Amino acid sequence: MTERISRLTSIATQLRRDVVNTIYYAGDGHPGPCMSIIDILTALYFDILRLNPEQPDWIGRDRFILSKGHACPALYAALARRGYFLPSELKTLRSLGSRLQGHPVPKDTPGVDATSGSLGHGLPQGCGMALAARKRGDDTLVFVLTGDGELNEGIVWEAAMSIAKFKLHNLIAVVDYNGIQSGGPVNIISGLVNLPEKWRAFGWYTVEIDGHNLEHLTLALENAAIRGRSPRKKREGMIIAPNMEPPDPDQPIVFIAHTLKGKGVPFMEGNNAWHKRVPTDEERELAMSILGGLDLE
Numbered sequence: 001m002t003e004r005i006s007r008l009t010s011i012a013t014q015l016r017r018d019v020v021n022t023i024y025y026a027g028d029g030h031p032g033p034c035m036s037i038i039d040i041l042t043a044l045y046f047d048i049l050r051l052n053p054e055q056p057d058w059i060g061r062d063r064f065i066l067s068k069g070h071a072c073p074a075l076y077a078a079l080a081r082r083g084y085f086l087p088s089e090l091k092t093l094r095s096l097g098s099r100l101q102g103h104p105v106p107k108d109t110p111g112v113d114a115t116s117g118s119l120g121h122g123l124p125q126g127c128g129m130a131l132a133a134r135k136r137g138d139d140t141l142v143f144v145l146t147g148d149g150e151l152n153e154g155i156v157w158e159a160a161m162s163i164a165k166f167k168l169h170n171l172i173a174v175v176d177y178n179g180i181q182s183g184g185p186v187n188i189i190s191g192l193v194n195l196p197e198k199w200r201a202f203g204w205y206t207v208e209i210d211g212h213n214l215e216h217l218t219l220a221l222e223n224a225a226i227r228g229r230s231p232r233k234k235r236e237g238m239i240i241a242p243n244m245e246p247p248d249p250d251q252p253i254v255f256i257a258h259t260l261k262g263k264g265v266p267f268m269e270g271n272n273a274w275h276k277r278v279p280t281d282e283e284r285e286l287a288m289s290i291l292g293g294l295d296l297e
């Protein structure tokens with residue numbers, strides 16, 4: 001394992017610990033949905049995104065939209081560990097007057113770029129931000145992370161169509177394809193099948209990826225980011241997806257990230273009872289014994 005990947009692996013474990021502790025202290029929250037996106041967030045916040053935590057509103061920053069806003073304890077953990085605020089503040093999640101509300105609000109929370117929680121709105125907001133970046137003439141990128149159950153919302157597909165039509169190569173979407181939404185399996189509830197073909201039909205360069213393999217994630221996201229900032233520049237040997245032709249210069253990219261709900265805590269993995277649930281004292285201790293560490297230090 002390279003030094004880069006071992007650093008990211010230990011950050012991902014730290015974020016998983018933070019999520020368990022944050023939800024334990026808040027007495028409310030969605031641990032399973034957080035765990036499936038931790039590795040994606042780790043790759044983005046600790047390797048890929050161009051950010052300045054000391055200047056959260058810096059115009060030149062990349063934007064990140066957590067469209068499945070109910071997983072915000074994972075985002076807050078990433079922001080805290082990236083230096084936007086102290087990890088001890090995570091304990092205030094969902095409490096009155098806290099900057100860390102139960103769904104993300106940019107007005108209150110440093111580092112949050114978009115309001116979310118009502119599912120489906122991340123991609124449309126990202127479309128607007130990517131158009132604005134084009135109008136400004138800068139090379140900032142917009143990353144949007146959506147759930148798979150969230151794709152039931154029709155507005156996602158309106159945005160997908162517009163983003164391809166406007167040729168927004170500066171927007172990169174990631175779908176957290178864990179196969180389960182709050183009410184059960186996505187393929188049964190909404191008939192969400194043939195997902196990659198759907199995105200391709202909407203004009204997107206569609207790449208399937210293991211959403212827990214930090215090596216693959218960082219390589220693919222890094223190359224997608226380099227390409228997103230200047231899509232017409234020829235680069236020898238740059239691979240976004242092995243065994244695929246490179247994207248057309250104007251095509252937006254979506255990563256379909258195969259993930260596991262609850263990933264990292266065995267008794268939560270694939271168990272939808274943890275979609276929204278608070279760990280008991282014993283469950284928290286068990287999780288900590290697996291993840292190492294005890295508290296929000």
Ligand SMILES: Cc1ncc(C[n+]2csc(CCOP(=O)(O)OP(=O)(O)O)c2C)c(N)n1
Pocket residue numbers: 032033034036068070071117118119120146147148149150151176178180181182183186261275
């Ligand atoms: C517009 C809207 N409808 C319903 C909900 C309630 N809700 C919260 S989480 C969730 C499931 C989302 O599934 P998915 O996108 O797969 O996220 P995951 O379960 O993987 O976290 C639903 C339906 C909501 N937040 N917004």
